[in-house]
Structure formats: C-alpha cells, structure tokens
Amino acid sequence: MYDSKIYMEALKSEIRTALVNQKAFACPIAMRVAWHASGTYDKSDGSGGSDGATMRFEPEISDEANEGLIIVRDMLREVKDRHPELSEADIWTLAGCLAVEFMGGPEVPHRFGRTDDEDGSRCPENGRIPDAAQGADHLRDVFYRMGFDDRDIVALSGGHTVGRCHEVRSGYDGPWTHNSLEFDNSYFKNLVDLEWKERDWDGEFQYTDVETETLVMLPTDMALIEDDEFRPYAELYARDEDAFFDDFADAYARLMALGCPDSCDPHAEESTDAEESTDNDDTSAEFREFAMHGSVGYMKRIADDADVHGIEEHSGRNALHKAAFWGHEGAVCYLVHECGLDLDVQDKNGDTALHDAARFGHQAIAEILLSAGADPSIKNEDGQDVATLAGAYEKPAIVEMIADGRGATESQQATAVETS
Numbered sequence: 001m002y003d004s005k006i007y008m009e010a011l012k013s014e015i016r017t018a019l020v021n022q023k024a025f026a027c028p029i030a031m032r033v034a035w036h037a038s039g040t041y042d043k044s045d046g047s048g049g050s051d052g053a054t055m056r057f058e059p060e061i062s063d064e065a066n067e068g069l070i071i072v073r074d075m076l077r078e079v080k081d082r083h084p085e086l087s088e089a090d091i092w093t094l095a096g097c098l099a100v101e102f103m104g105g106p107e108v109p110h111r112f113g114r115t116d117d118e119d120g121s122r123c124p125e126n127g128r129i130p131d132a133a134q135g136a137d138h139l140r141d142v143f144y145r146m147g148f149d150d151r152d153i154v155a156l157s158g159g160h161t162v163g164r165c166h167e168v169r170s171g172y173d174g175p176w177t178h179n180s181l182e183f184d185n186s187y188f189k190n191l192v193d194l195e196w197k198e199r200d201w202d203g204e205f206q207y208t209d210v211e212t213e214t215l216v217m218l219p220t221d222m223a224l225i226e227d228d229e230f231r232p233y234a235e236l237y238a239r240d241e242d243a244f245f246d247d248f249a250d251a252y253a254r255l256m257a258l259g260c261p262d263s264c265d266p267h268a269e270e271s272t273d274a275e276e277s278t279d280n281d282d283t284s285a286e287f288r289e290f291a292m293h294g295s296v297g298y299m300k301r302i303a304d305d306a307d308v309h310g311i312e313e314h315s316g317r318n319a320l321h322k323a324a325f326w327g328h329e330g331a332v333c334y335l336v337h338e339c340g341l342d343l344d345v346q347d348k349n350g351d352t353a354l355h356d357a358a359r360f361g362h363q364a365i366a367e368i369l370l371s372a373g374a375d376p377s378i379k380n381e382d383g384q385d386v387a388t389l390a391g392a393y394e395k396p397a398i399v400e401m402i403a404d405g406r407g408a409t410e411s412q413q414a415t416a417v418e419t420s
C-alpha cells in the first residue's frame with residue numbers, strides 16, 4: 001500500500017510538527033487518544049475499537065473518560081487535510097504510535113486500513129474505558145474483554161510513564177514520573193522503589209510519593225504492585241527497560257488494531273501470496289524511485305521483478321510521471337518505448353506525465369511524449385489542458401509545440417536512450 005519510504009517519512013514529519021511545536025507538546029495526549037479510541041473493543045461481539053473513528057460522535061465523544069481529548073483531532077486536522085487518502089482513524093492510531101517513538105520509546109508497528117464512519121451508529125456504549133478508582137479485578141474485566149492477559153495489562157499501564165493527570169479532565173492531579181515527557185521505565189521504577197501514601201487533598205482519592213509529594217499513582221496503578229500476578233511483571237519492567245519496551249510495543253500495536261480490518265494487524269502472518277505481492281510492491285516502488293532519479297541502468301536491472309506500470313497508491317503517479325517531472329529524458333524514452341507505459345495516466349491531481357513536463361518546461365520530454373501519442377487535451381483537476389498549464393507557467397515553447405502538433409523524431413529519441 002503506502003509503499004514509498006519518502007511518503008512515510010513525510011507523513012511522520014507532518015505528524016511530529018502537529019504534535020510538537022512552539023505551542024504544544026501533545027505526544028502524551030495523542031497516545032491517550034489512540035488508546036481510548038481502541039480500548040472500547042469487546043472481543044465477544046467485535047464491537048468498539050479504533051475502526052470508524054467513532055470517538056467523533058455522540059455518545060462516545062461525551063464519555064467522561066474522553067473529557068478534553070477531542071483537541072487532538074483539531075491538532076491533526078492539517079495532516080488529514082493534506083492526506084485525504086488516509087482516514088482519521090488511521091491518523092489517530094498512527095499518531096499514537098509515533099508519539100511513543102517521539103518521546104524516546106520503542107518503535108510501534110502500525111498498518112493502515114481503518115475507515116471513518118459517517119455517524120455514531122457504531123459507537124459502543126459509554127463506560128468501556130477503565131475507571132482509575134478501581135483495582136485489579138476491574139482491570140482484568142476491562143482488559144480481558146479486549147483479549148489481553150496479565151502481562152499485557154502491566155505493560156500497557158506503563159503508558160503512564162509519560163504525561164500527567166489534569167484535575168479539570170479527570171479529577172486527578174500530577175505526573176507519574178519526574179521526566180514525564182520521556183518514554184522510559186521510570187513509571188515502574190517509581191512504582192516498585194518509592195514509598196507511596198494517600199494524598200491529603202480535596203480531589204479524587206489518589207496516592208503520592210512520601211519523599212517529594214509531587215508524583216501521583218492512581219488506584220489502578222497501585223494494583224500493579226498489590227496484586228500477586230501483576231507484581232512480577234512490574235518488577236521485571238522496573239529493572240529491565242528493554243523487556244518493557246518490547247512488551248509495550250507488542251501490546252500497544254495489538255491494541256491499535258482491535259476490531260479493525262485484517263490489513264491493520266501489524267503481527268498478521270502474511271500469506272505466501274501476500275508476501276510475494278509485498279516484495280513486488282517494494283520493487284515497483286523502487287523502480288519508480290529510480291525513474292525519479294533518472295537511473296535507467298538501475299531501472300533496467302530490476303524491471304523484470306517490478307510492476308513497471310505500477311501506480312503509487314497515495315499519489316496516483318506512475319514511473320513516467322516521476323521521470324517526466326524531473327526532466328529525465330533517457331528514463332522517459334525507456335519507459336515509453338521499451339516498457340510501453342500508458343502515456344495518459346492521470347495522478348490524484350489529474351495531471352498526466354505531459355502536464356508534469358509542460359509545467360517545468362521540459363521541452364525534449366514534451367516532444368517525446370507528444371510524438372508517442374500523449375493526449376494534450378486531457379484536463380487536470382484545475383481544468384487545465386496541457387497548453388493552458390504551459391501558458392500559466394510561462395513556457396511558450398511548449399504552448400507552441402502543442403499548437404503545431406509537433407513531437408520528437410524517432411532518431412532523436414533513440415539518441416536519448418543511448419546517452420542516458
């Protein structure tokens with residue numbers, strides 16, 4: 001699917017800018033949004049989970065556990081606007097996974113495929129997110145319902161190593177660690193090594209550390225060291241950060257995929273066919289990348305294993321678009337004459353390879369495409385045929401070429417392939 005490394009890098013950078021900027025550091029809350037969107041799942045009937053992005057609708061939007069969380073939707077709105085090909089559900093879960101990484105935690109595998117519902121008809125009933133005032137039995141009720149086990153419960157609770165409680169949102173107050181914007185195992189170290197007492201205050205019942213009286217533990221956090229089955233895992237994670245990172249990444253990735261289409265499962269066994277098609281997809285993406293750089297030799301080397309006609313899912317662009325855009329004459333000739341690419345494929349903006357060549361005044365390429373039969377009358381999403389676009393970009397030679405019905409001669413094209 002979203003095969004290009006460049007695409008993923010760009011998306012990651014856009015999400016980072018949305019969450020980490022001069023106005024905010026929103027990684028902890030993004031992690032929490034992704035968890036609350038997913039943590040409504042019920043394995044007994046398949047309801048709930050992040051598919052559908054149902055947290056946008058009543059009644060889920062008003063579940064008291066989700067108080068104040070919708071702000072993240074607005075923070076990620078620009079990413080959504082720039083990527084209409086992605087659902088909000090996918091963007092929320094991806095942002096949650098990346099937030100962990102941005103804060104120094106493990107890389108959490110994530111795959112796309114969620115869709116957005118039109119309305120709240122698939123919203124689960126409120127009250128499925130755990131209640132911090134309760135203990136181990138409640139944690140088991142809630143997390144077993146989703147299909148998790150005791151080890152997962154402890155690992156996932158380690159999410160509290162970042163962020164803090166806000167009285168206005170939950171009635172609790174304070175951070176779990178002294179470095180609350182860093183994802184590490186200090187939550188477990190604090191839980192196991194520090195002495196805790198009930199906090200004397202007017203708010204919700206919570207614990208505070210005896211030494212500094214600045215940290216918080218919720219009743220559900222304390223259950224991890226009070227319960228005999230949970231405690232060994234909390235101790236393990238307190239002394240072995242790698243074990244925590246591995247278990248957290250594994251459980252959080254599964255959490256994100258609950259109730260979602262199979263394509264979202266980051267741990268799914270690929271079938272042989274799927275593996276082959278993924279290999280082929282990767283090679284095809286590589287082929288397009290070589291076309292973008294005009295590396296005809298490399299393109300030829302992998303052409304037999306690649307789908308040379310392949311189209312990049314998120315942009316709708318093929319290898320010819322890429323070679324034409326960057327003005328690689330030899331690559332364009334190779335693609336047109338030896339690979340037989342369709343000349344008139346339109347990308348997501350409605351542009352053909354000829355539009356791309358015309359926009360940048362790549363005259364030789366426009367000639368090759370025209371003489372091979374590319375259609376200059378095709379209009380892009382802005383309603384521009386190739387001559388109109390060339391005019392708008394002040395490329396009169398190309399406007400003239402189209403008016404004359406001109407194209408490169410066969411021998412000019414043969415020279416271009418040979419010299420590339």
Ligand code: HEM
Binds near residue numbers: 031035132133158162
């Ligand atoms: C085990 C049951 C859980 C309970 C009862 C619980 C409860 C809470 C509560 C009451 C808050 C404070 C919210 C606020 O006042 O802003 C909070 C914050 C947070 N929770 Fe949990 N949570 C649980 C599990 C998780 C899990 C599984 C994750 C992620 C893996 C997670 C990630 C977070 C984060 C990152 C924050 C800080 C948000 C911020 O700084 O805005 N929690 N949680």
